[in-house]
Amino acid sequence: MSDASRSDSGTRPTGDSDRDLERRWWKEAVVYQIYPRSFNDSNGDGIGDIPGILEKVDYLEALGVDVVWLNPVYESPMADNGYDIADYRSIHPEFGTMDDWERLLEELHARDMRLIMDLVVNHTSDEHEWFVRSREGDPEYADYYYWREGRGDGPGGKGQPPNNWNSFFEGPAWTYDDERGEYYLHLFDEKQPDLNWRNEAVRESVYEMMTWWLEQGIDGFRMDVINLISKPEGLPDGDPDEGLTGAEHFTNGPRSGQYIDEMCERVLSEEEMTVGEMVGVDAETAREYVGGDGSGLSMLIHFEHMGVDTGDGGKWDVEELDLLEFKDVITDWQETLADEGWNCLYLSNHDQPRAVSRFGDDGEYRRESGKLLATFLFTLQGTPFVYQGQEIGMTNTTFETRDEIRDVEAANFVEAALESGEYDSYEEVRPIVEARSRDNARTPMQWSDEPHAGFTGEEGDGEPWLPVNDDSEAVNVAAARADGDSIWHYYRELIDLRERRDVFVYGDYELLAPDHPEVFAYRRTLEDETLVVACNFFDGEPTVELPALAEAEESPDLLLGTHGHGDENGGRRRSDSGATLELRPYEARVYEL
Known part of the structure; x- marks a missing residue:
């Protein structure tokens, strides 16, 4: 990466060109996503950590990426692998210390790379101080979350949940709390209660926290499910025949654009990279959030193209890739955001199966299909996101027993599928889990053909928190870098071309x-x-x-x-x-x- 790729203005030099392009550094960047728990374990406790990332900063520089997106490293009970935050301003001890994090930021910036942090503000952990005090009825925090009395009759006088909304992680989106004597809303795990963004004090607390992180020197945020933060007045029942029950009310809620607009005005500038993860949005809706007339976000992570190999039953209804539908979706986003907005380009991340297993061939044609997907990713208009291991063609894994599943979403799916009677045994549901579980993307990064793929340090027993994929002896960074015709070198060539040629970007x-x-x-x-x-x-x-x-x-x-x-x-x-x-x-x- 040349020094010119990150100038003080955040744009590449134009040379003799007289192009009138709306240049932004984040349009011209290549983002590398790190899932810390599975990237590199420096101390042998089986869990990746920030010192482990520090050991690999030179690797990131050699690959040529411009931005690191760091998945959550905050204090957390890890009910959802860090997306249940107990303290936004502390580093979870398993990952290291704030001093370690500051060193990481310094080392990335010294190598002309930027850092964006995961912003998770639709919900917190139930162990966050805000929720603990809200549960206790502390007047200052009583309305920081959605608390409601039960309705009708129910066991123990609790009544039934306040409405019929379902969680993304299966089952009702409400849990009864004995201490407060009311139900609280959680669109994800019951240990992830939703923040009440209607409360101005909540928004002020969030903006203060975001400002604190920007003052530490970060370069932006990836915003987790940010279009779920607004819920309608009265929290009405949803239509049980329309996918996830209640989604029509809490997806792109009545004030979501207003809240994001306020966030951008109060906290952010055009120089920060802001990536909003949004469920249930199409390209036309995206224009409300990005571009000159939108709420001010740089780009969106959407899921439309991730639905072209699923049936009407959603994520767990696995079908073959429909390329014509895939073309329609990609083309719609490319054309709709061509003049107003910007695209986020991805085929894999911590919530998706491995791209080469899903959209390619992880057997005979692993190398060829890995390169194919890289070509596709880097030749569309938008900012490419590369998920750790994607650059060497890492593949999906196997789950021989239910006990091997760590993904709470997949575990809940298996339980619900077996309880419903639709499947008689785990073996029947296993192919679906192996095709779609988020654990596929979370197996340890494969650095070498050494034990545990070189993921763990020399100290401790080195047993990874998730088993290393069986193909690690052949599929690893060391082997890929030694092979001039590997997927890794092909990514490197694409990154170099994109840095030098404006047509790839604009x-x-x-x-x-x-x-x-x-x-x-x-x-x-x-x-x-x-x-x-x-x-x-x-x-x-x-x-x-x-x-x-x-x-x-x-x-x-x-x-x-x-x-x-x-x-x-x-x-x-x-x-x-x-x-x-x-x-x-x-x-x-x-x-x-």
Whole structure:
């Protein structure tokens, strides 16, 4: 990474170009997401930590990334692996100390990299001081959360839950608290009570905490489920026939845009990177939150493209990838946010299965499909997010027994599925868990072919909190860096191209061959720069007509390809109607016109 990539103004130099682009450093960045618990264990206790991340800062620099998104490292009882925060201004002892965190920030900045922190403010832990005092009825904190009396008759005089809303983690979104004698709302685990954003004191407390972190020197926030913070007056019942019961009320609630707008005005500036994770949003809705007329966020993490391989039953209803639907979703976001807003590009994170297992082939074509997905990720308009291990093609894991599952969401799904009688045994539900569990993305990072994949330190017994994937002897960082044709080196080449070529970042997007069932092709154009990208998402050998390749006065150059340059034409041959590409399994090509 060159010093020019992070100037004082936060933008790359334009050289002789007279382009009038709305440049922002976070548009031009490549983000690397670290799940600390599984990244690198420095002391051998089986849990990744901040000193372990410090040991790998040079690795991040060598890869060439610009930003580190750090998943929660705050004080937490770990009911949801850190997304249940007990103290926003303390580091959980398993991860290290605040001094360790300050050293990490210093080392990243010294290497021209930035740091964004996870902001989790839809809910806290039930062990947070705010909730403890609210439960006790402390007048100052009594309304920091959603407390309601039960309705109708119920066991022990509790009544029934205040409404019929369900949790994202299965079951009712309400839990009765004996101490306060009321129900409290939690859209996730019962140890994650929802904050009451209608209370101005709550918002002031959140803004004060955010300001404190910015004063420590961070470069922005990734905002967890930020569009769930507003709930409607009266908390009405939801429609039980419309997906997650109640979601129509608490997703993009009546004041969500107002609260985010207030947050941006009170705390943030355009120089901070703000990434809002939002469930249940489409591209048109996203414009309410990003862009010149939006609430001020840099970009959104959305889930529309993560639904193209699921049925009507949602996440756990596993289906094959529908590439035509995938094209429709991606193209909608590319076109809708082209002039107003910005895209967040991702295929994997701590909440999703491994991309190469989900959208590629983690067996015979692991290398090819890993490169294919990298090509796709880096050649769309938006900011690419790389999740730890994605750059070496890490794969999904296995769960031979229920006891091996650590993901609370997956564990709850298994319990509900077996209790419903839909499945007779764990073995019947196991393929679904192995396809979708968040634990797939949380197995330890595979650094080498040493015991436990080199994840643990020399001290202690070194037993990782999650078992290392069985393929770690072959799939690891050391092996990937030693192999010049590896997925790792291909990521490095893409990162370098994106840093040097504005068309990768700011170029217009145009879908090509929209009806082709196997190939996703598109054109990127910026002034006199034009790229044509063709991606075969399957293991067949399709042909695709791309007249755009025949429009150039000179023969297009194969700028980059997953299979190398192949024959002298890069597998391209001329036809009367334009250019016909013959693609190999999971092959991607980037042509420069």
